Amino acid sequence: MNRIKNISVILLLLIFISGCNDDFLTLAPKDELSEATMFSTYDNCKVFAWGFYETLNPYPGGYANNLRHRPSLQDCDGDLLENGYATNGQSYLWGRENIPASDADWSEGYTNIRRSNLMLDNLDNSEMTDLEKAHWRGVALFFRSFEYFKLLEKYGGVPWVENAINEQDEEILYGPRSTRDEVASNILRDLQFAIDNIKEEGDGENTINADCARALMSRYGLFEGTWRKYHSLGESEKYLSASKTASTILISKYPTLMPVYDQIFNSEDLINQPGIILYRHYIQDDAGYHIGSTNLRSTNEQIDITRRGIDMFLCKDGKTIWNSSLYQGDKDAFAEFRGRDTRILIMTPPPYKVNSSGTGNWTHTGIEADKEWFDEMVRISGASPDQDLTSPFKQLPDRNWSDRITTSVPNFTGLLPTQTSSGYRFWKYFSNVSYRTSSKDFNDGPIFRMGEVLVNHAEAAYELGEFNQSTADATINKTRERGEVAPLIVAEIDASFDPSRDPSVDPILWEIRRERGIELMGEGFRTPDLRRWKKMEWATQPKLGRWIKQSDYAGKVIPIQDNAAEGYVQLVSGTPPAFEDYYYLYPIPSEERVLNPQLDQNPGWK
Numbered sequence: 251m252n253r254i255k256n257i258s259v260i261l262l263l264l265i266f267i268s269g270c271n272d273d274f275l276t277l278a279p280k281d282e283l284s285e286a287t288m289f290s291t292y293d294n295c296k297v298f299a300w301g302f303y304e305t306l307n308p309y310p311g312g313y314a315n316n317l318r319h320r321p322s323l324q325d326c327d328g329d330l331l332e333n334g335y336a337t338n339g340q341s342y343l344w345g346r347e348n349i350p351a352s353d354a355d356w357s358e359g360y361t362n363i364r365r366s367n368l369m370l371d372n373l374d375n376s377e378m379t380d381l382e383k384a385h386w387r388g389v390a391l392f393f394r395s396f397e398y399f400k401l402l403e404k405y406g407g408v409p410w411v412e413n414a415i416n417e418q419d420e421e422i423l424y425g426p427r428s429t430r431d432e433v434a435s436n437i438l439r440d441l442q443f444a445i446d447n448i449k450e451e452g453d454g455e456n457t458i459n460a461d462c463a464r465a466l467m468s469r470y471g472l473f474e475g476t477w478r479k480y481h482s483l484g485e486s487e488k489y490l491s492a493s494k495t496a497s498t499i500l501i502s503k504y505p506t507l508m509p510v511y512d513q514i515f516n517s518e519d520l521i522n523q524p525g526i527i528l529y530r531h532y533i534q535d536d537a538g539y540h541i542g543s544t545n546l547r548s549t550n551e552q553i554d555i556t557r558r559g560i561d562m563f564l565c566k567d568g569k570t571i572w573n574s575s576l577y578q579g580d581k582d583a584f585a586e587f588r589g590r591d592t593r594i595l596i597m598t599p600p601p602y603k604v605n606s607s608g609t610g611n612w613t614h615t616g617i618e619a620d621k622e623w624f625d626e627m628v629r630i631s632g633a634s635p636d637q638d639l640t641s642p643f644k645q646l647p648d649r650n651w652s653d654r655i656t657t658s659v660p661n662f663t664g665l666l667p668t669q670t671s672s673g674y675r676f677w678k679y680f681s682n683v684s685y686r687t688s689s690k691d692f693n694d695g696p697i698f699r700m701g702e703v704l705v706n707h708a709e710a711a712y713e714l715g716e717f718n719q720s721t722a723d724a725t726i727n728k729t730r731e732r733g734e735v736a737p738l739i740v741a742e743i744d745a746s747f748d749p750s751r752d753p754s755v756d757p758i759l760w761e762i763r764r765e766r767g768i769e770l771m772g773e774g775f776r777t778p779d780l781r782r783w784k785k786m787e788w789a790t791q792p793k794l795g796r797w798i799k800q801s802d803y804a805g806k807v808i809p810i811q812d813n814a815a816e817g818y819v820q821l822v823s824g825t826p827p828a829f830e831d832y833y834y835l836y837p838i839p840s841e842e843r844v845l846n847p848q849l850d851q852n853p854g855w856k
Contacts, residue, residue, distance in 0.1 A: 289372035295386045296453060298369060302393040305362055308530055308695035309542030309679070321774030322546070322553050322676060328776035329789040330559035330767060332821065334552030334671030339822040343790055345830065349837040349855055355404055356839055359397045360411070366394035367414035388448035391440040392463050398437050399470050403778055406430050406835045406852060424846040430483070434474050438492060441467045445496065461503065462528050465698035467496035468706045476713060477782040481834070490710045497707035500527070501724060504700045511732055512596045512631040512643050514701070516543075516681035516693050525700035532692040534684060543681040543691040547651040547667060554672035555598050557794035557818055559771065561750065562764055563591040568736030570748045580797050583660065584622055591733040592630045595623070597771055598674040599648045599659045606655035612647055642683040642693065648675075651688045660796055663806045671821045673796025678772050701729055702775075705766040712759055726765040733768070752788070781834050790826040795819035830854065 288298050310320045326333040327342045341347050369390040373383045401408045410428040444463035452459030471493025479486040507525040508514050520529045532540050545551045565574035566589050576589030583601040587594060600623040606612035614621050624646045627633065631643040648656040650667035657664060660673040668675065683693040708725040711717040719740045727737040743757045751760045763783075767776060780786050792811070799816040800808060811820040832854025843849045 285368065285372050289369060289376050289386075291376065292378055292382055292386075295369065295373075295376070295378075299386070299389055299453075299457075301365060302362070302389070305393065305396060306528070306530060306697050307540075308697055309532070309540035309691070310545065320545075322679070322772040323551065324774045325772055325776045326553065327789065328780050329791070329793075330556055330562070330771060330776055331676060332554045332556050332672055332793045332795075334554055334669075334821065337821060339826060342833070343826045343829075345827050345833075347833070347837070349851075350839050352841050353836075353839045355400060356842060359401050362397045363394055363411060364414055366390040366397070367411065370394075371414050384447040385449050385453070388444040388446070388463070389453075389458055392444040392448065392458055392466065395437045395440045395444065395470070396466060398433060399466070399473075402430065402433050402437065403473060404836045405838060407433055409846075409849070410436060424848060426848040427850060431485075434489070437470060438474075438489065441470065442492070458528070461500060462698055464496040464500050465527050465703060468493050468500065468703050468710075471496065472706045472710050473778065473782055475710065479713065480782065480784040487714065490713050493706060494710040494714060494716075497703045497710065500700065500703050501707060504703075507700055507728060507732060509732065510630070510632045510643075511593050514696055514699065515679055516642055516644070516683065518642060518683050518693060520694040520696065526696055527698040527700065527703075529697055529699075530695045532694060534687070534690050534692040539684075539690040539692050540695070541689045541691060542679050542695070543684065543693060544651050544689045546677055546679050547649075548688065549667055552669065552671060553676040553772075554670050554795060555674040555676050555771075556672060557796075558788075558791075559767075560586075560594070560598070560674055562767055563594040564730075564735050564764075565589050566591070566734055566736065568730070568738065570750070572749050573747070583796065584619060587623070591730075591735045591768065593733040593768060595627060595630055596644060597676060597678050599644075599646065599677055600627070601659050602646050603658045604647045604655065606647070606657050608654075610649075610653045610655070612655045612657075642681055642685075644677070644680060648677070648680075651684075651686070653686050660798075662798075662803055662808055671795070671819070672793070673798065673819050676772055701769050702773075704729055705762070705769055708762045709759075709766065712762055717758065717762070726762060729765060729769045738765075752785070784834065786829040786834070790829050792820055792825055793822060795821070 288294055308321070322331060323333065325331045326336070327340050333340060338344070367390075370387060373387055373390075376383060378386070398408075398410075407427045407430040409425055410433055441463055445460055445467060448458060448460045448463055450460045452462075471489040471491070475486045475488070475490035475493060478484060478489065504525050504527065508523050513523075514520075514526075517523070519531065520526050521531075532538050541550070546553065560580075561571055564570060565576040567574055567576055569576075571577040574589070578585035578588055580586045587600045602623055603615050603617070603620040604612045605615055627644055627646050631645065633643040633645040648659055648661070648668050650656075650665065654665055654667070656668040659675075661669050661675070662671075662673070663669075679693075681691065681693040684691045704725040708717065708721060711721045711725075717740075722738050722740055730737060738761055740758065743761055745751075745757055747757055748760060748764075751757060755763070763779075766779065770776070777789075780789055794811060795818060797816070797818055798808060798810065800810060801815070809820055809823065810817045832852065835852045837855035838849060838851050843851065
């Protein structure tokens with residue numbers, strides 16, 4: 251188990267520990283910490299390595315207010331989520347992207363890569379044993395691979411820098427882009443070294459271990475293998491096999507999952523929880539918090555699940571809404587959630603009505619239907635059965651960060667901080683851990699978890715022609731069980747199982763992708779998934795929401811498809827243009843090309 255605490259606090263602690271080391275005191279220059287000194291001993295490497303962990307920040311904000319990681323907003327460029335503030339549609343989906351002057355993914359990525367290379371360049375001259383050097387080399391290569399994977403996923407081939415370079419190394423610093431083949435192969439090589447050489451137990455409770463490298467290989471190998479298959483680049487099996495091998499080991503080592511889905515994301519402490527490989531531990535002080543939950547409980551973000559996203563959730567009998575007798579239709583807001591995968595209730599609040607006149611105070615309306623989902627939310631989230639408002643897990647009624655009650659869901663017209671545009675407010679990261687506190691959230695954030703590894707394994711196995719009932723039982727049937735959904739029976743899946751299926755996708759693969767979309771919703775995977783499958787056309791269809799009657803919302807005009815009096819909400823009118831192939835890779839920032847004239851732009855961007 252690896253518990254990432256606040257980096258500033260830990261770094262100071264480790265510097266203090268290293269300061270008590272005689273070798274450290276002997277070698278350290280009085281005015282600065284030289285490279286030779288920094289990597290001379292095991293403890294000194296530990297000090298330096300803690301600086302890597304800043305990149306592992308699953309929720310936005312935190313001590314550095316690093317907003318590179320806003321997964322739910324990133325997924326609004328896909329098909330399952332919608333940004334309620336983007337009333338003209340996402341620029342990426344509507345063909346309005348411009349080449350940026352700069353991009354933190356590029357600049358910060360190379361800054362972090364240089365930090366890894368500094369360690370790699372200096373380990374051979376250290377006083378450590380060969381095994382200790384190999385361990386730290388593996389740690390550095392893990393973090394370098396983490397950064398290069400993000401660059402490869404976004405831009406394709408990028409300059410590969412094997413060593414730490416200075417400004418005088420112009421030939422390297424301002425060299426051309428390496429090919430995708432070279433970058434992808436080097437990441438695979440480095441991750442395999444990390445798996446083989448990082449200590450299985452890591453360097454203590456708070457550090458990277460071999461299983462973290464396996465989890466990253468599971469993620470990376472699947473991405474690159476499928477990108478190569480669906481973009482016709484070749485060598486897909488090499489990467490898919492690496493993903494499957496890594497995830498196979500993890501499945502054996504982590505046989506169980508956290509039983510309550512909501513508690514993966516909204517627990518105060520994930521220590522020793524089953525299926526959690528690596529997570530970040532946040533604390534409520536001036537250095538250790540994040541703002542991920544506040545964003546979803548305030549006007550910072552207004553993110554909704556689309557009609558397509560809601561329709562993906564199966565019924566508890568394992569059938570789709572198109573062929574299950576349990577499904578009662580979407581015209582009745584209350585009935586729509588009955589008999590469904592319970593994870594749908596963790597993604598969006600179910601309908602209800604209460605009476606409320608202020609913060610924290612509310613009563614039931616006295617109408618039985620209005621409180622149908624209250625007890626069920628307590629059951630599936632593990633919230634306090636006495637409706638304790640300080641329980642960290644999801645319960646009704648919905649509320650903003652200050653505990654102001656939302657009296658009715660869906661909330662198109664009421665309190666703005668919990669308002670919805672589509673009718674299905676996304677609240678996966680809503681947490682009461684930081685009860686009545688704004689912008690100082692401290693619910694822990696999973697970085698690598700077995701829910702992802704299981705769906706990685708299922709998809710990689712399918713793409714390798716090795717998916718069968720045994721694979722289904724070992725992977726996606728575990729995640730479905732947590733949603734109280736009947737297991738997938740491979741022999742029962744045929745072309746008629748889901749009439750909404752894209753006919754170009756095999757019915758079994760469609761179900762695997764469905765489970766991935768549900769399990770990982772809002773975690774920043776969906777848009778990259780559509781890009782690697784070459785299926786961005788799924789996101790350029792009109793994004794619809796809940797079925798409503800305009801007459802039920804007197805005083806507010808809610809946009810309905812085709813300007814009808816009743817129908818599906820459609821925030822952005824019209825249909826996006828056809829997705830251009832060159833959009834599958836993002837443009838290189840213009841300032842980087844000014845600094846380095848040899849840096850070619852991705853084709854199509856002008």
